[in-house]
Amino acid sequence: DTGVSQDPRHKITKRGQNVTFRCDPISEHNRLYWYRQTLGQGPEFLTYFQNEAQLEKSRLLSDRFSAERPKGSFSTLEIQRTEQGDSAMYLCASSPPGVENTEAFFGQGTRLTVV
Amino acid sequence: AQKITQTQPGMFVQEKEAVTLDCTYDTSDPSYGLFWYKQPSSGEMIFLIYQGSYDQQNATEGRYSLNFQKARKSANLVISASQLGDSAMYFCAMREGNAGKSTFGDGTTLTVKP
Numbered sequence: 001d002t003g004v005s006q007d008p009r010h011k012i013t014k015r016g017q018n019v020t021f022r023c024d025p026i027s028e029h030n031r032l033y034w035y036r037q038t039l040g041q042g043p044e045f046l047t048y049f050q051n052e053a054q055l056e057k058s059r060l061l062s063d064r065f066s067a068e069r070p071k072g073s074f075s076t077l078e079i080q081r082t083e084q085g086d087s088a089m090y091l092c093a094s095s096p097p098g099v100e101n102t103e104a105f106f107g108q109g110t111r112l113t114v115v
Numbered sequence: 116a117q118k119i120t121q122t123q124p125g126m127f128v129q130e131k132e133a134v135t136l137d138c139t140y141d142t143s144d145p146s147y148g149l150f151w152y153k154q155p156s157s158g159e160m161i162f163l164i165y166q167g168s169y170d171q172q173n174a175t176e177g178r179y180s181l182n183f184q185k186a187r188k189s190a191n192l193v194i195s196a197s198q199l200g201d202s203a204m205y206f207c208a209m210r211e212g213n214a215g216k217s218t219f220g221d222g223t224t225l226t227v228k229p
Contacts, residue, residue, distance in 0.1 A: 031215060042119075042206050042219030043160070056215055089158065103150055104217065106160035 004107035006092050012113045013082055020078045021110045025094030032075050033104060034067055035091040036060070043091055049075060082114045118142065119207050119220035127226050128197045135182070136192040136223045138207030147211045149190040151181065154204040154222070163205075166190055197227045 005024040013019050025032050030051050035043035046065070048056040051072040061067075064082075069075040079086055089111050093104035120139045128134035140149065151163040166174045166181045174181040182191040194201055204224050208217040 033215065033217075035219075040221070042208075042221050045216035045218070048215035050215065058216075091160065093160075103162040103165055105162065106152075108157075108159045111158075 004092055004094050004105055006090075006107035006110050008110055009108065010111050010113075012115060015084060015114055016081055018078065018080045019082060019112065020076055021090055021092075021112075023075045023077070023092030023094075023107060025074070025092070026096075026105055027073075028096060029094035029105070030072065030097045031095045031104075032069060033093045033095075034075070034077050035093065037089040037091055037109070038087075046077070046090075079112075082112075084114050087112055087114045117220075118218045119209055121207055121220035121223050123223045124221075125224045125226070127228060128194075130199060130227055130229050131196055133193060133195045134197055134225065136194070136205050136207075136225065138190045138192065138220060140188050140190060140207075140209050142188075142209065142211050144211040147209055149181070149183070150208040150210070150217065151179070151190075151192045152206045152208060152219075153201075154206060156203070160206070164192065194225075199227050199229060201225060202227045 007022045032049045034046040037043040045058050047067045049069040052069050064080045067077045089109045091109045093106045095104045118141050147168045149166045153161045164174050164176045164179045166183045173183050178195045180193045204222045206222045207220045210217045
């Protein structure tokens with residue numbers, strides 16, 4: 001495993017359906033982040049895990065969004081009752097323990113299109 | 116207030132020339148880190164360079180250097196000897212204190228002309 005892996009890479013769904021994305025971080029990384037990126041903008045923070053604990057959650061994350069990292073390894077991001085405004089690239093990143101200001105390594109993202 | 120401001124939506128540079136991408140930031144936390152990422156059209160975010168708020172010297176990584184002016188709260192990225200493969204979106208980001216999250220600017224699209 002040489003990098004952060006996200007699945008699926010692309011998802012098209014009908015409005016109102018639920019979707020779930022998966023992120024597998026780099027194996028020794030204990031920190032995991034989810035970001036959302038819309039066209040022409042920078043990534044916006046959604047949520048952050050240290051091991052299995054969800055330490056921070058953005059106000060952007062409505063009640064329809066939930067994220068888990070049950071064993072401190074992979075993470076899932078679920079969006080319930082999708083809306084067209086949820087169409088975006090969902091990026092996952094991870095970073096190692098012990099060094100505070102180290103860079104985060106990003107996956108290639110999951111592009112969600114809600115029709 | 117915007118925490119990260121990138122004022123150049125698009126920049127052009129001739130191949131082999133140097134280019135500076137601007138970034139200003141806003142924080143009251145004395146401890147923070149500044150990052151630059153490159154995002155090609157394929158979509159992945161590639162880490163380029165990091166500058167810590169307490170670092171005395173400007174960071175350098177190969178052809179990338181960060182012009183860190185703490186009093187002016189600016190962290191401009193300098194790319195020397197531009198290559199066609201440098202054409203991409205470039206994002207400046209900041210992580211404050213012990214916060215897990217990073218805050219990103221809206222990016223600058225760099226086009227390198229042959």
